[in-house]
Structures are given as C-alpha cells and as structure tokens.
Amino acid sequence: MTNISKSPFMDEIEQAEPPREFSMPYFTSFNGDRDSERHLEHYQSAMILYRNYNDLMCMVFTTTLKGKAQDWFYTLPPQSIRSFNELSLVFTKEYSSYCSIKKKFDHLFNVKKNPKKSLRNYMKRFKTEKAKIVRYNDSIVRAAFQK
Structure with a gap:
C-alpha cells in the first residue's frame, strides 16, 4: 500500500485491472532524449484498441519509460495524475525541448x-x-x- 501512495497516479488508476483480452504491444522505450510527441503518437497508435481504458493507458505508458524519463515520472507529486490526458500533457511539457520542429x-x-x-x-x-x-x-x- 505504501507503493501506491507514492505513485503519481490516483488510487483508482493504480488499483485498476487490465481487460481480460489485453495483450501488451511492443513499444520502443523512451529515455528522454528524443521527440516526446512522436513517442506519444507511437504509443497511442499501438494502444488504439484500448484508448477508452484510461487506467490501462496510464499504467502501460509508464512501462515505455526508462532511465531519466522513468526517474522524471517518479518525481511527479503523489496522486497528481487523474487521466491519460493529464499524463500526456505533463509528459510533453517536460520533454517539449526534444520535439522536432515542423517546417513549412x-x-x-x-x-x-x-x-x-x-x-x-x-x-x-x-x-x-x-x-x-x-x-x-x-x-x-x-x-x-x-x-
């Protein structure tokens, strides 16, 4: 129970069970040195069948983080993330400097x-x-x- 209280996710997300038919897709790990928007797009594409499972989207996304990005995730305030949209927002905000600049x-x-x-x-x-x-x-x- 102490692990859950330290998590950036609300208890409802932490305690949710994945759907019975869920099978973990393959993801490229993100360690904080690439384009965060591209990583997020890849993740959302791979999880398209589960996009309505907010809890699952949050929990699985954390498995795509490694190294400095995973360290960053655990610096988020406990119980501060209520949805995948919030997680996406703080993630892209944190790593916006690595986003590739789109051109005309x-x-x-x-x-x-x-x-x-x-x-x-x-x-x-x-x-x-x-x-x-x-x-x-x-x-x-x-x-x-x-x-």
Missing part, C-alpha cells in the same frame, strides 16, 4: 541535389525533409522535387 512546405525548395552525389542520395534527403513538413500539397512537393 517552402522549405523543400531549399533542398538541392549535390552534383557530386547520386539521385538516390537526393531522394533520401528530400523524403527526410518532406517528413518535417506540417501540411503539404502534392503538387507543391512535386514542383520542389523537380526544381
């Missing part, structure tokens, strides 16, 4: 092919930069690639 579509026009490198290399760099764009239009992407 015009950024793609700055990606140039180096004449000394292969077309394959250019395509790889272009795709990497395209992934950083918030919203893009296919015709603009095509124009930037052809340029």
Whole structure:
C-alpha cells in the first residue's frame, strides 16, 4: 500500500485491472532524449484498441519509460495524475525541448541535389525533409522535387 501512495497516479488508476483480452504491444522505450510527441503518437497508435481504458493507458505508458524519463515520472507529486490526458500533457511539457520542429512546405525548395552525389542520395534527403513538413500539397512537393 505504501507503493501506491507514492505513485503519481490516483488510487483508482493504480488499483485498476487490465481487460481480460489485453495483450501488451511492443513499444520502443523512451529515455528522454528524443521527440516526446512522436513517442506519444507511437504509443497511442499501438494502444488504439484500448484508448477508452484510461487506467490501462496510464499504467502501460509508464512501462515505455526508462532511465531519466522513468526517474522524471517518479518525481511527479503523489496522486497528481487523474487521466491519460493529464499524463500526456505533463509528459510533453517536460520533454517539449526534444520535439522536432515542423517546417513549412517552402522549405523543400531549399533542398538541392549535390552534383557530386547520386539521385538516390537526393531522394533520401528530400523524403527526410518532406517528413518535417506540417501540411503539404502534392503538387507543391512535386514542383520542389523537380526544381
């Protein structure tokens, strides 16, 4: 019982039982040195079938944390987390400095092919930069690639 009182989760979350059909998906661990929003998106995608099980979403999320991120979790005040939404908010707030900066579509026009490198290399760099764009239009992407 002393373990529960030290947990950042409310007692209802700590004491909840997982659904009978629950099977733990595979997760990449988060240790605090990567994009927290991306980790959260991956987690929510993997847990899509259980998104309505608030207690389960909270408890399983903590298993994806390791190292400094797990240490951070246990510094949260006891009984301070009531929902997965709250947990998501404090998590992204804590690790917001590691979020990748999204760029606008015009950024793609700055990606140039180096004449000394292969077309394959250019395509790889272009795709990497395209992934950083918030919203893009296919015709603009095509124009930037052809340029």
